[in-house]
Amino acid sequence: MKALVLWDFMFSTASVPSLNSIGPTSVDVVDEEEHLDFNNYYSNGDPRRCAERSILFKANRVLEARLDYITSRVNTFEAGLYKKQLFEVYKKLGHVAVLAQDWVKALSAYQEAYRLQPLEYWEDPGAYYGLGLVYIHFKEFKLAADSFSRLLYSFPNLDIIVEVKARLGVCYQNLGDYPRALKFYNQALSDSSETPFLSKTHIRFNIALSSENAGDLPKAEEEYKNILAEASPLYHFWEFTAHLPFKQQH
Known part of the structure; x- marks a missing residue:
């Protein structure tokens, strides 16, 4: 009975192959996403429904070009700068891949x-998230819990912290x-803020x-009983429970 249940994309344009292919509107949208607004882009259903998906493809191309640029000029970087530049690109590639739901690529980029x-790596809340x-x-789930726990205790005042608790x-x-x-779940329920990841009613159901x-x-x-009493109409509650087997008491 298991209920199974970004980002800082701002990077310097210095030495980056042309960003003009993204276009001014796309750049504005990307730059406005300064932190972790994953749910603004991510649909829990078909990833093709992502409204800004074309921007993600373009952003990925820019970052891949940046990666090629850095690796082709390894001898021109000062000591330590080469790894730092690669680190920033791989981290952002991970963020973009998560938003595009390319999970294998996201994992590979974050690991690199x-x-x-x-x-x-652990100084960036977007990397934890x-x-x-x-x-x-x-x-x-154990590794996910480790990442979200680090995020919760290292950055307790983030706007998305109620979602972190729910996750x-x-x-x-x-x-x-x-x-x-x-x-x-109780911490997420008592928080006054909401998260599109789980509604308060769904959190209460998971508590039950x-x-x-x-x-x-x-x-x-x-x-x-409390959920049933507040459900109007009742079918909202049955939507939660229809697919779940319940323990039978003998």
Whole structure:
């Protein structure tokens, strides 16, 4: 019974092959995304529905060209600058790949960025967040929980922190660590902000489900009844439960 459940794309144009192919409108949209606004671009359904998908393809081409430029001029860089330049490009390639839902490429790019500059990698909240999304996609919930936990405790005041808590709840629920799942679900529920990742009602449903799996049946029953009482019409609740097998008590 598992409910399975960026970014800082701003880079210097110095020495970068022409950005003109992206166009001024596209550049404006990219530059406005200063941090982690993953849900503004990402659809949990068909990735082709992503409204800015063409921008992502163009951004990927620019970054690939930048990567070729750097590697072809390795001898012209000062000591340490070569790795730093490569690190920035690989990290941003990872961000773009996540937004485009190219999960294999995203993982490869993030791993290469980490290999180049492991200390600097963990200074960027987008790197934590993007890597966590990749691990969730591949159902590596322990690794995803590690990434989101680092993000939560290193950058506790981010606008998306309620989503981070909800995703941590999902990770621990899938790991069968229901006390931790409940901890983060309750934190996300009590937060006044919302996340398109999970509605407050869906979070409450996951609290009920985690309570049931943890053996706290009175708490689970109470939560289910509260959700039913507030559901209008009731079919919204059944949308959550129709595909889930429930424990039967004997």
